[in-house]
Amino acid sequence: MKESEKAETKENNQKSSQNVLESTQTVVHKALGKLGYPEEVYELMKEPLRMMTVRIPVRMDNGSIKIFTGYRAQHNDAVGPTKGGVRFHPDVSETEVKALSIWMSLKAGIVDLPYGGGKGGIVCDPREMSFPEIERLSRGYVRAISQIVGPTKDIPAPDVFTNSQIMAWMMDEYSRMKEFDSPGFITGKPLVLGGSHGRESATAKGVTICIREAAKKKGINLEGARIVIQGFGNAGSFLAKFMYDAGAKVVGISDVYGGLHDPEGLDIDYLLDRRDSFGTVSKLFKDTISNEELLELDCDILVPAAIENQITEQNVDRIKANIIVEAANGPTTIEATKQLSERGVLLVPDVLASAGGVTVSYFEWVQNNQGFYWEEEEVEKRLEKVMVTAFDNVYRVSSTRKVDMRLAAYMVGVRKMAEASRFRGWI
Numbered sequence: 001m002k003e004s005e006k007a008e009t010k011e012n013n014q015k016s017s018q019n020v021l022e023s024t025q026t027v028v029h030k031a032l033g034k035l036g037y038p039e040e041v042y043e044l045m046k047e048p049l050r051m052m053t054v055r056i057p058v059r060m061d062n063g064s065i066k067i068f069t070g071y072r073a074q075h076n077d078a079v080g081p082t083k084g085g086v087r088f089h090p091d092v093s094e095t096e097v098k099a100l101s102i103w104m105s106l107k108a109g110i111v112d113l114p115y116g117g118g119k120g121g122i123v124c125d126p127r128e129m130s131f132p133e134i135e136r137l138s139r140g141y142v143r144a145i146s147q148i149v150g151p152t153k154d155i156p157a158p159d160v161f162t163n164s165q166i167m168a169w170m171m172d173e174y175s176r177m178k179e180f181d182s183p184g185f186i187t188g189k190p191l192v193l194g195g196s197h198g199r200e201s202a203t204a205k206g207v208t209i210c211i212r213e214a215a216k217k218k219g220i221n222l223e224g225a226r227i228v229i230q231g232f233g234n235a236g237s238f239l240a241k242f243m244y245d246a247g248a249k250v251v252g253i254s255d256v257y258g259g260l261h262d263p264e265g266l267d268i269d270y271l272l273d274r275r276d277s278f279g280t281v282s283k284l285f286k287d288t289i290s291n292e293e294l295l296e297l298d299c300d301i302l303v304p305a306a307i308e309n310q311i312t313e314q315n316v317d318r319i320k321a322n323i324i325v326e327a328a329n330g331p332t333t334i335e336a337t338k339q340l341s342e343r344g345v346l347l348v349p350d351v352l353a354s355a356g357g358v359t360v361s362y363f364e365w366v367q368n369n370q371g372f373y374w375e376e377e378e379v380e381k382r383l384e385k386v387m388v389t390a391f392d393n394v395y396r397v398s399s400t401r402k403v404d405m406r407l408a409a410y411m412v413g414v415r416k417m418a419e420a421s422r423f424r425g426w427i
């Protein structure tokens, strides 16, 4: 890419992160207003309480030193320690991380966890780095943010382009620094290091439960239903497998490079076998479609499971699905949400649909703290209960208060944080 193109892409990304934050603030404001909270509650919640920017020097394999920029945002810790993933991506920005931390607070409220929201990210492209470089970067990030994180302060987890191996390096670095084994510092770890059964597939499990509940509301039978999934990473690939096994027809999937489409249904087991660790599979095929085309495919259920700002005013008219379930954080703009709601599309918002990940992260942290580990069935049973209760609560608020599902989810999500902030005497 030419320098001028790079600058333009950077500027566009900054604008879209700004939009994402402003849209989130708008909906938080509306939700608090609907619940009758005074303006100062919004003033407290519109930005994270703490935002740390760090510069991380990393020795690259060729001997040079490269300085990476990283962030950690802690939105609100009135309810308990902050919690949320760490993203390794070239488009990470301070504004994006702020918005992501607010969403984490809302998710924790919706699934009723004793946490506030946090989120982190490093501006980097791990697809172009070696394993040892990624390890040095991960360890450097932990050293840089060590003062503000910890098992009772702020607990990181995986997100886009980070995984259980990276969580293991981060946990090891933190434990070495503090001179005691600290599995509860981070979640999404490998099982042998105190990870929980079911965490890897938890986000997709939660999305699957939301799809099932939404399909019931719309009278759609999942057996044979046509589903399109954007993103074939942790969230998207497990989801594709769960849907395929449930008898749905996965007619489209995609990754950052493009999408695959088959109206008769794709062979998901085969694609899972061929995907790489960054959730890439489309490059192996000649006959691909673009991500834009994928979102507009004829289908019953659409699941954006990649990144922000995918369904916008530009393409919302051409979206054909009856149900949209947001596995990704922030894939639909508020303008598009409004139009979809007016058209009667049932949109299950990110802060509800993708909350299965942080729910099982909480279970992992509880198991680390008590030193007693649960079997997979126990995790599944608890996750099912949490997600169904959360879906029902949000759906009920949406129906009784006559607001769209996103606003309803925000109304459910902000309440506990507002009450906790009030009891603490902050507002």
Ligand SMILES: NC(=O)C1=CN([C@@H]2O[C@H](COP(=O)(O)OP(=O)(O)OC[C@H]3O[C@@H](n4cnc5c(N)ncnc54)[C@H](O)[C@@H]3O)[C@@H](O)[C@H]2O)C=CC1
Binding pocket: 158, 159, 160, 161, 162, 203, 230, 231, 232, 233, 234, 235, 236, 254, 255, 256, 257, 278, 279, 280, 291, 305, 306, 307, 308, 327, 328, 329, 354, 355, 357, 358
């Ligand atoms: N991993 C988790 O536990 C959770 C993830 N999420 C959200 O789900 C989404 C996906 O996260 P993961 O599956 O963990 O990430 P991942 O890194 O495992 O996979 C990301 C997928 O998105 C694709 N992708 C990346 N950039 C893209 C672009 N510009 N256009 C189209 N596709 C693109 C990648 O090729 C890959 O297939 C993110 O929004 C994340 O914040 C939400 C809750 C929990």
Ligand SMILES: O=C(O)CCC(=O)C(=O)O
Binding pocket: 083, 084, 085, 086, 107, 155, 156, 157, 158, 159, 187, 188, 329, 354, 355, 357, 358, 359, 361, 362
């Ligand atoms: O598992 C966690 O703690 C956080 C997951 C996350 O980052 C998210 O839900 O966006």
